[in-house]
Amino acid sequence: MSGKNKRKRNPRKSEKGSRANRRKASAPGSQLIVLRNGDNGLVSKAYMSRTAWKKISKIVYGNTRKECGALLIGNLFRDRITGATMAFIDDAFTDGEYGGTSDYVFTAASQADCMNYVYRVYGESKHVIGTVHSHGVHDSFFSAVDHTMMTSRCSEEVHLVLSPSHKTYVITFKDMDNCFHEIDLDTTAIGNGFEFERNTNGH
Numbered sequence: 466m467s468g469k470n471k472r473k474r475n476p477r478k479s480e481k482g483s484r485a486n487r488r489k490a491s492a493p494g495s496q497l498i499v500l501r502n503g504d505n506g507l508v509s510k511a512y513m514s515r516t517a518w519k520k521i522s523k524i525v526y527g528n529t530r531k532e533c534g535a536l537l538i539g540n541l542f543r544d545r546i547t548g549a550t551m552a553f554i555d556d557a558f559t560d561g562e563y564g565g566t567s568d569y570v571f572t573a574a575s576q577a578d579c580m581n582y583v584y585r586v587y588g589e590s591k592h593v594i595g596t597v598h599s600h601g602v603h604d605s606f607f608s609a610v611d612h613t614m615m616t617s618r619c620s621e622e623v624h625l626v627l628s629p630s631h632k633t634y635v636i637t638f639k640d641m642d643n644c645f646h647e648i649d650l651d652t653t654a655i656g657n658g659f660e661f662e663r664n665t666n667g668h
């Protein structure tokens with residue numbers, strides 16, 4: 466979901482650009498307001514399992530030029546003392562579809578299929594806890610389209626964007642009030658199979 470408002474590689478370029486470009490640069494989503502934990506707080510973490518990564522990487526590497534996505538399945542826990550969130554991404558569900566070079570939509574049909582899958586396989590022990598999508602040939606960042614998608618979903622969720630072309634990712638945790646929080650991605654379980662670096666300019 467890099468959308469029509471593709472972020473300029475060189476931010477200075479867009480500052481000097483046309484009025485339209487300046488409008489794009491200030492579009493919501495190109496700069497998420499992210500709440501950071503206090504000095505005494507633990508940083509929230511999302512733990513990616515091998516099972517989930519196997520499915521996500523298969524669809525992402527299946528076509529690195531086009532966008533695609535998957536819903537993240539697992540559990541969210543909150544540390545009552547620090548307020549930090551632990552997101553266990555145990556599985557993923559993809560419709561196997563590819564969008565264009567700058568678009569992918571989580572359709573109602575694929576979300577219904579996912580709910581069916583989750584209840585059939587896990588009963589009530591696991592839930593949809595977020596989304597992941599590929600930006601294909603574009604770098605990883607949260608676009609205005611992504612911002613709309615994330616804030617239209619009415620639960621606490623982890624959202625991940627991967628760029629197979631740039632080998633980068635961005636991740637955020639959105640709460641029920643549509644506020645975004647810093648969260649780290651722990652890929653220890655995947656080891657060398659995860660070749661993405663966090664894009665620190667990504668939000």
Ligand SMILES: [Zn+2]
Binds near residue numbers: 466468
């Ligand atoms: Zn996107």
